[in-house]
């Protein structure tokens with residue numbers, strides 16, 4: 001039986017709705033339920049009573065996706081292209097919730113991955129798919145601007161910039177080495193005198209991508225179960241997704257894309273993650289905002305920090321690439337520390353001086369789901385092939401989400417993968433971190 005719910009807070013009456021006859025047959029059992037006059041199939045009811053009703057039901061589907069962040073939503077989008085599949089997308093919070101790692105104004109898109117040709121190739125394929133989604137929907141999602149990798153004091157970052165230059169050049173992907181004169185002419189907003197430029201980089205309008213993919217999936221028939229916390233996943237001939245506060249789901253295959261909350265849903269022998277707390281600051285340029293929009297103002301890397309142009313928001317984002325502060329994802333402090341704002345100002349003083357004394361437009365705390373090697377986890381549960389996992393995106397997954405969603409959808413329906421995912425095996429033994437985030 002399909003029941004659509006609309007929560008009204010954590011306690012008290014909630015509106016539930018369904019158009020299925022069984023729903024009405026069960027209602028007389030619930031004495032406190034009140035049918036809403038004039039709205040067929042809607043009932044106002046205490047949540048605990050409705051849980052009792054849900055418990056007596058089991059929803060069936062071909063594929064059930066747990067997690068409506070960008071990875072789960074992208075998988076739902078690809079699965080929704082097959083109208084004969086019944087797909088369900090579940091999230092513990094509301095759709096487009098602000099706790100997930102995907103719902104922020106913008107994210108870096110880049111080809112530059114140091115000497116790592118694999119990720120560069122993956123970025124090239126992802127760009128092709130983002131552009132194709134833009135064409136299909138008529139929406140702009142990727143604001144091109146290039147990535148300016150400024151030479152600074154941090155040796156690791158400088159080496160990353162140099163090896164990115166070499167890889168992009170060898171792959172004929174148009175990297176440029178900029179000297180002081182070029183910098184002054186092309187990017188006068190920056191104080192650095194030497195930089196590497198990746199011309200194919202830009203800004204993904206993250207919240208817009210997330211909303212577009214989940215709404216496309218829903219419009220094409222994917223059923224959304226929000227505010228539904230998944231507690232466990234069991235597998236036999238089919239997969240049973242158990243929930244704390246709603247019906248369980250019986251499905252042919254499950255895709256688990258639970259971001260920083262992934263640990264309790266994976267099996268012991270699979271790659272573990274650490275959820276870490278990250279803080280971002282948006283500075284308001286106040287005047288001459290056009291100087292800070294893409295393509296005039298590029299995405300930038302500056303030592304251990306990165307920044308994005310005013311795209312998807314009227315402010316310039318500045319953030320550390322990755323601070324190691326492990327947290328419980330459900331209890332992480334969601335307010336930015338004043339000291340972090342000051343650190344970001346110092347980075348501006350050094351690299352983008354005009355921004356250094358500008359007011360803060362907004363701030364955000366967001367969580368990384370870090371694996372030990374900062375490689376992703378994409379693949380089947382080693383013991384239960386109908387359970388597919390996508391997690392551990394280690395602070396750099398968004399740019400690939402459109403491709404990762406496709407790969408997860410392919411795994412769920414048993415199709416050959418269109419991109420090699422061997423390195424992302426859920427049962428590998430990760431060694432040490434190798435990749436920069438963002």
Ligand SMILES: Cc1cc2nc3c(=O)[nH]c(=O)nc-3n(C[C@H](O)[C@H](O)[C@H](O)COP(=O)(O)OP(=O)(O)OC[C@H]3O[C@@H](n4cnc5c(N)ncnc54)[C@H](O)[C@@H]3O)c2cc1C
Nearest residue numbers: 067069070071092101102108230259366393396397398399
């Ligand atoms: C500050 C920050 C900056 C970043 N910058 C970049 C960047 O510039 N470029 C880039 O490529 N990447 C970047 N990333 C990484 C990228 O944003 C993430 O890799 C990506 O958003 C992860 O998406 P996800 O769908 O896996 O996880 P999430 O977006 O966190 O979604 C997981 C969803 O699963 C739900 N869920 C979890 N457990 C359960 C459960 N038990 N039951 C039901 N639902 C559940 C959660 O509520 C959540 O909505 C950044 C990340 C952060 C935090």
